[in-house]
Amino acid sequence: MSMKPLCVKLSVQPSRGLVDEKFTVLVQNLLPGFQLTVHALHQCEDGHSWEAFAHYTTDATGTVNVSQDPSLDGTYSGVEPMGLLWSLRPVPGSKSGLRMRKMNVQTPMVVTISVYQGHQMEGFLDRVSLASVVVERWYMAPGVRRVPITDGKLTATLFLPSGAGPFPGLLDLWGRGGKLVEYRAALLASHGIASMALDYLTPQITKETGKMVDNDYFETAYRVLEQHPQILGSRIAMLGLSFGTSVTLRMAVYSQDVKLSCAVCISGSHVQPIGGSVEQILAYFNRNADKTRFDENNQVIWRDLLLPIPTDPSLKVDMGGLQCPLLLVVGEDDQNWPAHECAMDMKEMMERAGNSHLLTVLSYKNAGHLIEPPFMPFARASTFKTVTNPPTKVMALWGGELVAHSRAQEDAWRKMLVFLRENLYGGMKHGASFSNL
Amino acid sequence: MIPCYTVQRNLACIQRTVGGVRWTSSCRPAPLLTASPVRALIDDKISIRGHFLPPRCPVTVCAQMQSDDGDLWEAFAHFNTNSDGTVNLTRDPSVGGSYLGCEPMGLLWGLQPAPGAREGLRQAEKKKVETPYVMLMSLLKGHVSPSERPSTELAAVTAERWYMAPGVRRIEIRQNGVVGTLFLPPGPGPFPAMLDLWGMGGGLVEYRSALFASRGYASFSLAYIGHKDLPGPQNLINVGDPYYKSAFQLLQDHPQVYPDRIGIIGLSFGVYLALRLASHSGIKPSCLICINGPAGSTIKLADADGRTEQTENDQKYWTYDDQGNVSFRAVSLPANLSPESKVKLEHLTCPLMYIVGEDDLSASSVENANLIEETLSAAGKSQLLTRLSYPGAGHLIEPPYTPNSRASLWSVKPQKLVTLWGGHLAPHAAAQEDSWKKILEFMETNLRH
Numbered sequence: 001m002s003m004k005p006l007c008v009k010l011s012v013q014p015s016r017g018l019v020d021e022k023f024t025v026l027v028q029n030l031l032p033g034f035q036l037t038v039h040a041l042h043q044c045e046d047g048h049s050w051e052a053f054a055h056y057t058t059d060a061t062g063t064v065n066v067s068q069d070p071s072l073d074g075t076y077s078g079v080e081p082m083g084l085l086w087s088l089r090p091v092p093g094s095k096s097g098l099r100m101r102k103m104n105v106q107t108p109m110v111v112t113i114s115v116y117q118g119h120q121m122e123g124f125l126d127r128v129s130l131a132s133v134v135v136e137r138w139y140m141a142p143g144v145r146r147v148p149i150t151d152g153k154l155t156a157t158l159f160l161p162s163g164a165g166p167f168p169g170l171l172d173l174w175g176r177g178g179k180l181v182e183y184r185a186a187l188l189a190s191h192g193i194a195s196m197a198l199d200y201l202t203p204q205i206t207k208e209t210g211k212m213v214d215n216d217y218f219e220t221a222y223r224v225l226e227q228h229p230q231i232l233g234s235r236i237a238m239l240g241l242s243f244g245t246s247v248t249l250r251m252a253v254y255s256q257d258v259k260l261s262c263a264v265c266i267s268g269s270h271v272q273p274i275g276g277s278v279e280q281i282l283a284y285f286n287r288n289a290d291k292t293r294f295d296e297n298n299q300v301i302w303r304d305l306l307l308p309i310p311t312d313p314s315l316k317v318d319m320g321g322l323q324c325p326l327l328l329v330v331g332e333d334d335q336n337w338p339a340h341e342c343a344m345d346m347k348e349m350m351e352r353a354g355n356s357h358l359l360t361v362l363s364y365k366n367a368g369h370l371i372e373p374p375f376m377p378f379a380r381a382s383t384f385k386t387v388t389n390p391p392t393k394v395m396a397l398w399g400g401e402l403v404a405h406s407r408a409q410e411d412a413w414r415k416m417l418v419f420l421r422e423n424l425y426g427g428m429k430h431g432a433s434f435s436n437l
Numbered sequence: 438m439i440p441c442y443t444v445q446r447n448l449a450c451i452q453r454t455v456g457g458v459r460w461t462s463s464c465r466p467a468p469l470l471t472a473s474p475v476r477a478l479i480d481d482k483i484s485i486r487g488h489f490l491p492p493r494c495p496v497t498v499c500a501q502m503q504s505d506d507g508d509l510w511e512a513f514a515h516f517n518t519n520s521d522g523t524v525n526l527t528r529d530p531s532v533g534g535s536y537l538g539c540e541p542m543g544l545l546w547g548l549q550p551a552p553g554a555r556e557g558l559r560q561a562e563k564k565k566v567e568t569p570y571v572m573l574m575s576l577l578k579g580h581v582s583p584s585e586r587p588s589t590e591l592a593a594v595t596a597e598r599w600y601m602a603p604g605v606r607r608i609e610i611r612q613n614g615v616v617g618t619l620f621l622p623p624g625p626g627p628f629p630a631m632l633d634l635w636g637m638g639g640g641l642v643e644y645r646s647a648l649f650a651s652r653g654y655a656s657f658s659l660a661y662i663g664h665k666d667l668p669g670p671q672n673l674i675n676v677g678d679p680y681y682k683s684a685f686q687l688l689q690d691h692p693q694v695y696p697d698r699i700g701i702i703g704l705s706f707g708v709y710l711a712l713r714l715a716s717h718s719g720i721k722p723s724c725l726i727c728i729n730g731p732a733g734s735t736i737k738l739a740d741a742d743g744r745t746e747q748t749e750n751d752q753k754y755w756t757y758d759d760q761g762n763v764s765f766r767a768v769s770l771p772a773n774l775s776p777e778s779k780v781k782l783e784h785l786t787c788p789l790m791y792i793v794g795e796d797d798l799s800a801s802s803v804e805n806a807n808l809i810e811e812t813l814s815a816a817g818k819s820q821l822l823t824r825l826s827y828p829g830a831g832h833l834i835e836p837p838y839t840p841n842s843r844a845s846l847w848s849v850k851p852q853k854l855v856t857l858w859g860g861h862l863a864p865h866a867a868a869q870e871d872s873w874k875k876i877l878e879f880m881e882t883n884l885r886h
Contacts, residue, residue, distance in 0.1 A: 007885055009653065010624075015602050016476035029885070110603065114624070132624035134604025141475055142571060143595025163575070163593030192469065425467045425489070 010115050010131040018190055019109065019137045019183075020374050020413060022081055025066035027058070027115050027131075034058040037074070037116040038066060039124050040084040042109065044100050050088040050377060052076070055119040073119065076403070084113065085137075086406040088377040092122065097383035097395050100376065105186040106146060108136035137375075139183045141190035146182075149196065152220035155203030157182050158196045159189030160230060167194040168235035168261070168424035169225035171218070175242025176282075178202035178387040184239075187373055191417055193424060194231045196221060200247070200278070201387045212279040218247060219257045234261070235424045239416075241266040242337060242369065246281055249317045250274070252324060262325040262423035264416055267334055267369045269342040270317040270349075271306045286388075299381045299397035301335045309338070309345045319346045320353025327360045327419045329412045331367030335399035339369070362415060364408035368400025374410040378402050470498070470576040470592035476569070478651055479598050479644075480837050480873060482541055487516075487524040487576045487592065494518050496591070497534070497577040498526065500544040501551070505564050508555060510548040510840065512536075515580040524576075533580060536863060544574070545598075546866035548840040552584055556846070566647040567607060569597035598838075600644045602651035607643075610657070614676075615684045616666045617659040618643050619691075620650035626693035629700075629884035630655035632685055632722075636705025636730070639663020639671070645702070648836055652877060654884065655694050659684050661710070677742025681714050685722070698884045702726040702876075705800060705832065709734055712780040712809075713743065715787065724883035725785075726876055728792045729802040729832050732782065732809050733774030735765075743778075762844050764798045764857045771801070771808045782809060783816035790823045790879050792872050794830035798859035802832070825875060830868035831860020837870040 009028040017023055025038060039053040054071035056064040067081040076083035090098050102109055114129035140146070143162020149155075157180060161167050170193050172185040178201035185195035198221050200213050226233035238260050240248035245268020251258045254274070272281045291304040310316060328346065330339035343361050350356040364371075368380060384396035400408075469488045477483050487496060499513040514531035516524045530539040535547035563570065574596060578589040601607070604623025610616070618641060622628055631649050635642045639662040646656035659681070660667060662674045669675030689696040701722045703711035708730020714720050736745040754767040767773060791809055793802045806824055813819050827834070831841060847856035860868075 009885075014474040014476065014481075015478070016597075016599070017474065021474075112604070112623075128625050132604075134602070134623045136476075136603045138476070141595070142597045143573070143593075162573075162595040164590055425469075 008115065008130050010113070010133055012113055012133055012135045015133065016108070016136040016138065018141060018187070019139055019376070020187060022067075023135065024081070025084065025113060027056075027064040028062065030058045030062040030064075032058055032060045032062050034062065035117075035119050036064065036130070037118065037120045037124075038064070038084065039114045039116060039120075039129070040088060041112045041114070041124070042088060044109075045103060048094055048098055049091045050100060051091050051124065052084045052087040052089065053120070053124065054080075054083060082375045082406075082410075085111070085375040086377060086409075087402065091125075097381065099370075099379045099382035101181065102139060102183050103181070105139040105182045108138045111135045111137065139186040139190070144186065144189045146186070149224060150204075151224060153203075153205045154217070154221055154224065155180055155199040155205070156196050156221060156224075157185065158194065158224075158228075159186045160194050161189050161192045165194070165230035166232045167192060167230060168237070169193070169228070169231040169233075170195040170237045170239055170420070170424075171221055171225065172197045173200065173238070173240040173244030173247055175244055176201065176387060177384060184373060188239075188420075191421075193237075193420060194225070194228070196225055201243075212277070212282075214277045214279075215251075215255065218251055219255060222251075222255075222258045234259075236260060237262045237264065237420060237424055239264040239266075240268060241371070242268055243282075245269060246272050247278070249319075249322075252326070253317050253319070253321045260324045262327070262419065264327045264329070264419065266329040266371050266412075267331060267337055267339045269306055269337055269339065270319060270346050271309060271315060271342060272317060274314055274317060295335075295397055297381070298395065300384075300394045301397050303335050303338045307338050307341065309341060316345075316349070319349040320355060322350070322355060322358060325358050325360070325419070325423055327362070327416060329362045329371055329416070330364070331369060331371055331400055331405065331408060332363055332365050333367060333399040333401065333404075334369040335397040336369040360419065362412055364404065364412070366401040366404030367408035368405055369398040370400075371405075371409055371412055374406070374413045376409070378405050468576055468591040470574060470594045472572075472574060472594050472596040475594070476597045476599065478602060478648070479570075479600050479839065480648060482838075483545070483596060483598075484541070485526040485544065485574065487518070488522070490518045490522040490524065490576075490591070492518055492520045492522045494522075495578075495580045496524055497579065497581050497588075498524065498544060499575045499577055499583050500548065501573045501575075501583070502548055502570050504562075504570075509551040510554075511551040511583050512544045512547040512549065512840075513581075513583050514543060514547075534582070538863075540863070540866075542838045542866075542870075545572075545838040546840055546869070547862065562642070563600060563644050566600040566643045569599040572596045572598060600647040600651070605647065605650045607647070610687065611666060612687065613683050614668075614680065615659070615687055616664055617641065617657050617684060618646065619655065619657045619688075620646045621655050621693060622650050622653050626655070627695045628653065628655040628693060629698035629723075629880070630657065630688050630691075630694045631880070631884075632656075632688060632699065632701045632711075633658045634661070634701065634703040634707030634710050636707055637662060638705075645836055649880075654880060655688070655691070657684065657688055674736070674743070674745040677740065677744045678713070678718050679742065681710060682718050682720060685714065685720050695884075698723055700724040700726065700880060700884055702728075703730055704728040704834070705730045706735065708732075708805075709778075709780065710743075712782065712785075716780050716782060716784040722787055724787050724879065725789045726792070726879065727789065727809075728834050728872075729794050729797050729800050730805065731769040731774055731800060732771070732780050732805050732812075733776075734778035735768045735774060737775055758857065760855075762855045762857050763847070766798050766801055769801045769805060771804055782812040783818070785813065785816075785818060785821060788821050788823065788879070788883055789813075790825065790876070792834055792876075793824065793826040794832055794834050794860060794865070794868060795826060795828045796830060796859040796861065796864075797832045798857040799832035823879065825872055827864065827868035827872065829861045829864025831865055832858040833860070834865075834868055834872055837866070837873045839869070841865040841869075 054074035075087035114132040180199035185197035188195040245265040512535040515533035536543040649656035708727040
């Protein structure tokens with residue numbers, strides 16, 4: 001039966017939100033029992049189109065509330081308030097191995113949410129929707145300031161929360177893909193933490209001299225935070241993902257200059273030749289390159305390069321020497337690093353040393369390597385370009401299963417913010433338990 | 438003074454006065470001020486909360502906003518945190534400041550020009566609707582007023598308030614002699630639509646249309662006086678019935694507008710234009726919304742089409758208060774309206790909502806509402822009329838959560854004149870909130886079903 005489109009009301013609240021904020025998608029004024037498809041479309045910065053969709057049937061009041069009603073089929077099923085975002089996938093015909101990452105954080109991610117009549121599976125762009133709205137998802141809250149940092153030969157960007165401050169600080173490190181990736185630091189600043197995204201594998205200084213940076217680079221970054229007039233020098237944290245964990249742990253335990261209030265390590269390891277430079281640590285990993293495996297799709301599995309976890313203490317960060325609270329976030333299906341095994345080993349080391357009260361481990365079944373801020377689309381594998389010379393491009397298998405990984409991201413991010421707020425905004429003495437996590 | 442802040446770290450002071458002092462740990466995290474949503478539409482409610490404060494302590498929440506012209510507007514409210522150290526503007530009453538009592542949006546409609554601002558400002562009338570208002574909100578220690586800075590700022594948050602939702606399209610229209618701006622919602626359409634008419638202040642006022650489009654209606658703001666793209670001297674209405682008909686037809690002909698689902702909204706003189714268009718011209722709008730305006734022309738008409746003569750002829754009806762501020766109210770008393778201009782409301786065929794601010798000092802709204810009610814009743818059409826009447830509300834009943842000015846600068850030549858709009862702060866704000874909700878419901882009923 002034909003439905004006069006002028007009646008149907010589609011709304012998404014809020015229409016402008018932060019990327020880690022939930023929204024409510026509401027479809028109203030249709031007949032009861034009406035079959036419809038809710039569709040999300042996003043064109044990312046490099047021009048690729050991503051879509052998600054779900055099938056619903058209106059209730060007795062002619063309404064669908066995506067936060068409360070189950071999707072019957074689509075790119076997600078069941079009751080999933082944010083499924084339209086985390087189940088986004090490249091449209092049919094796209095290149096393989098895509099991963100969505102926003103590089104310009106000063107503009108929002110724009111998503112078009114539409115309602116189509118019937119339970120559709122494909123061909124959305126050729127149909128006329130019943131209604132359509134546009135939603136903006138922002139990495140930067142209003143008033144957050146983006147400050148490029150070049151002092152001390154750093155390649156970094158500092159994000160300051162809105163207001164006079166002073167604010168606690170955070171050093172934000174990504175992994176072996178290199179580049180200056182700003183979005184997580186921008187989001188943390190939106191939560192009140194002055195955060196510096198640091199490029200340490202492909203910074204300007206390495207491009208100019210051909211030499212990799214070492215400890216003094218990170219100590220300089222820490223000092224820039226500590227001395228900033230709007231940052232509380234005594235409240236600085238470090239956050240590292242993947243190889244960023246290696247740097248974070250080494251700084252936290254061994255650096256004389258870096259005094260962290262707390263650290264967050266995601267999908268990483270404590271295995272490294274202690275006393276080695278960044279370059280030497282990378283070389284150590286590559287020494288085991290023959291342990292590289294490939295799955296049935298020829299995707300690269302690198303998790304074995306660090307296994308078995310050495311017993312030689314000179315090959316692991318001395319976790320007993322850690323003096324600040326540490327949050328470890330790992331996915332049990334991580335195919336890129338043996339993060340879960342390393343977390344268990346770190347826990348054991350700390351129990352033996354008597355400082356395990358500092359440790360909190362969040363371990364997620366069926367989550368993969370790239371545990372990122374929530375509601376971002378999931379990639380089980382994607383093309384990865386190493387920062388070696390010459391660089392190699394592979395299809396890296398990150399691991400994880402769509403729904404479990406998306407839930408893990410949401411849960412981990414929430415707990416990370418609680419952990420950071422508790423440790424950076426003061427309050428508890430070191431070692432207090434985070435039973436509210 | 439309750440000494441509860443001696444335990445509280447005084448972050449800003451320590452940092453500034455004794456540089457390098459370590460932040461010693463204390464009993465609780467630092468205060469936090471949140472606003473949700475942090476990017477909202479003008480008619481969205483915002484939840485403003487303070488957290489991690491000492492219990493039962495005095496705090497001030499302060500809001501600052503800069504208008505497009507660079508004027509600073511301010512509001513503040515005094516609270517006492519409750520036993521769990523929070524303040525929540527949706528729950529807690531203000532005990533002093535720009536407003537009193539529990540008013541979730543009081544910091545927004547209570548905004549007043551900051552001390553030192555230009556005099557006679559009208560409520561921040563946003564000219565650029567494509568950019569948001571940026572609101573700086575801060576949480577201050579104690580019961581203070583903003584001019585007492587530097588008081589201790591405990592926390593701050595920045596919020597944005599938008600007239601345009603993402604995806605709304607703004608289209609300048611200069612077509613068939615018609616001067617206006619069209620706002621279209623996102624999506625394929627077609628959409629029900631509104632023709633949007635303002636008062637003798639003239640120019641092109643876009644923000645109400647932008648909001649309608651953000652709520653799913655195509656909306657067309659139309660200029661008819663005081664705009665450089667209109668013919669003739671800018672202080673006269675040089676356009677007549679054919680002009681308004683063209684504007685309505687422009688909407689009907691638009692491929693993304695439902696031709697038989699178009700309503701008209703008018704404020705002040707725009708009410709007369711809306712009523713005239715609906716009763717005289719053969720146009721059949723689906724509904725009419727009239728706010729504080731006359732049922733006949735307040736200006737002598739120059740011709741049958743509604744063009745006018747000099748507006749100064751009505752000066753004999755102007756009244757002045759002790760400060761020399763002028764009220765135009767008596768100009769639109771039914772007895773003073775030119776008889777041949779009185780709209781033949783008995784020809785009305787569509788629902789009409791008439792909104793009255795009972796403290797309107799610029800138009801005789803109560804009297805005109807009565808006249809409309811009597812005329813419709815006599816014609817057996819009283820079922821068409823919905824009348825909303827708001828005690829304490831003034832002339833400029835606009836979209837909600839925006840401040841009202843009781844008076845503002847009207848002209849500088851030939852002499853400086855400040856005109857009275859009327860309206861008291863809190864009742865006017867309540868009228869805007871309630872009437873906007875009812876306007877949207879009225880549009881939903883008449884344009885979507």
